Amino acid sequence: MFKKSKRLNLDAIKAILIGACISPVALAGQSDAGFKQFDNSIVRLPSSQSGIAALSNDAKSRKLEIHFTLKTTNLEELEARVARGEIISSQEMTEKYSGSKAQYNQLLNWLKPRGFQITQVSADFTNIYAKASVADIEKTLGVKMVVVTYQGRTEPSAITPPKLPIEVGDSVIAIGGLQPVIQAVKHIVTRKQSGAMGGDDKAPVPRPAFATQPTFKVNEILNAYGAGNLGVSGRGERIAILIDTFPKVTDLQTFWQKGGLPITLDRVKVINVQGSTAPLSAPDGEETLDVEWASGIAPGAEIRVYASGSLDYDALDRALDTIYSDAQKMDGLNQVSISLGLREDLVSPDEIKAEHIKFLRFQGRGITVFVSSGDAGSNPDASGHARSPDPPQVEYQSSDPSTAAVGGTTLSLDRSTGRVLSETGWIDSGGGVSASFPRPVWQTSAGATFPGKRLVPDVSAVADPNPGAFVWFKGKEWPVGGTSWSAPMWAGFSALIGEWRRAHGKPPLGFLPFTLYKLQTGLGVRDITKGSNGFYSAGVGWDPVTGLGVPDLGELVKSIP
Incomplete structure (x- = not known):
């Protein structure tokens, strides 16, 4: 865990943003030549948020997992077939409705030397999950990160949208994980x-x-x-x-026993997604x-x-x-x-x-x-x-x-x-x-x-x-x-x-x-x-x-x- 930074008032928040020549509103609408900006990959938090603080050194070194979603080929066709109620085989789903392996590898090769550790990828070349420090995320994705306290959670979170160079970002449709204070x-x-x-x-x-x-x-x-x-x-x-x-x-065994249910533990499989x-x-x-x-x-x-x-x-x-x-x-x-x-x-x-x-x-x-x-x-x-x-x-x-x-x-x-x-x-x-x-x-x-x-x-x-x-x-x-x-x-x-x-x-x-x-x-x-x-x-x-x-x-x- 990182140490909580000293809380900032609204004037201090503005100073952080102005000092970085950034405002949440202005940045959301700007576009740099040669870059693709993902304005819709973050949301503006409600005014009920508890507070925002500058990044401490501990917060800058904190590792976050970021998720890159790449384009799916023939997506409109897939939507149309699903709307008709068609059932698509596993093989056809993989062959026709996956991502581009070349674009996927290009993004992977771009992320690795920039401090991103790849944690999981999808076999269909549409998803890459990678961990990096908050400092490396700021530098690589061009975002402004601060420490946000919201709904009882305190985490480094982005308040401006991320961006990628066109050559690697053109195939990306979403960048997730930049606002971990927002949870289901x-x-x-x-x-x-x-x-x-x-x-x-x-x-x-x-x-x-x-x-x-x-x-x-x-x-x-x-x-x-x-x-x-x-x-x-x-x-x-x-x-x-x-x-x-x-x-x-x-607890499960007692529930089954009290309900007279003929269930044993071999009917339950547990999968830890993180390993x-x-x-x-x-x-x-x-x-x-x-x-x-x-x-x-x-x-x-x-x-x-x-x-x-x-x-x-x-x-x-x-x-x-x-x-x-x-x-x-x-x-x-x-x-x-x-x-x-x-x-x-x-x-x-x-x-x-x-x-x-x-x-x-x-x-x-x-x-x-x-x-x-x-x-x-x-x-x-x-x-x-x-x-x-x-x-x-x-x-x-x-x-x-x-x-x-x-x-x-x-x-x-x-x-x-x-x-x-x-x-x-x-x-x-x-x-x-x-x-x-x-x-x-x-x-x-x-x-x-x-x-x-x-x-x-x-x-x-x-x-x-x-x-x-x-x-x-x-x-x-x-x-x-x-x-x-x-x-x-x-x-x-x-x-x-x-x-x-x-x-x-x-x-x-x-x-x-x-x-x-x-x-x-x-x-x-x-x-x-x-x-x-x-x-x-x-x-x-x-x-x-x-x-x-x-x-x-x-x-x-x-x-x-």
């Missing part, structure tokens, strides 16, 4: 945090009828969503979970929820936990590359679960562009990436866990049109019979209209009253932490909820559908939203027509709180062609 947020909510978190006190709205009930168990949810008698367990399927660290083995010996943080609950519920819903599936090491977008990108590489080589990895997100305007447009290409590849291979839509309703703030006075926004990655966005509901059951008494849109379910993506072809029939942009979410499942999910964490029951619960749940449902289709001689499922939006309204999904997430209300058909609705698995497996 976990979509998990404990029972004590439940309710519409809004206003100055962010106080939960009490719902004693739900909060005093026991937490929901796996078998109750399977029965509530019509999966209790399918006769499948997800065998032959693999579920990838992207998160920062691994769950504790004893097997790289240190990981202690479990904080999200990873445990994800693995317990994905495995609980689909006990026959293999659960593959990809630990990114952090929630930096650079680390998440590396993990996505690793998952995709594995999916290219093994059968059955047909679903990915991601319980993370961040308000769209806080993720740089270039990072969104780079990740969209990754998700597009997954979709082209017929893999559905389920992403939680968020836990702060229609107006998430920068923390992702409270309301903002700003206009409604959705969160990325759930807003990517090559992912399946999963919202949340509030579920009430007759606990003696398992019958669903009611289900409404959860007050904190993320949802709305993307500002970054146009409406995908498969979604054109939904939300006719909304602008022609990507709509969020696509589907939903219970997420309300009252009464919440049964999770075993740190040796005891931990009642939690959030769309972090509904996303791995849907990944498990997808694995059940995959096995059922094989058993009945049907083709692979492919990208699930492409099929769901083609089904007759209410066929295979139970429409949720009541509830609100703040700005939006649930209604008949698709809505910005619960999407198309919640699954009726018994009907859904029969309805998909």
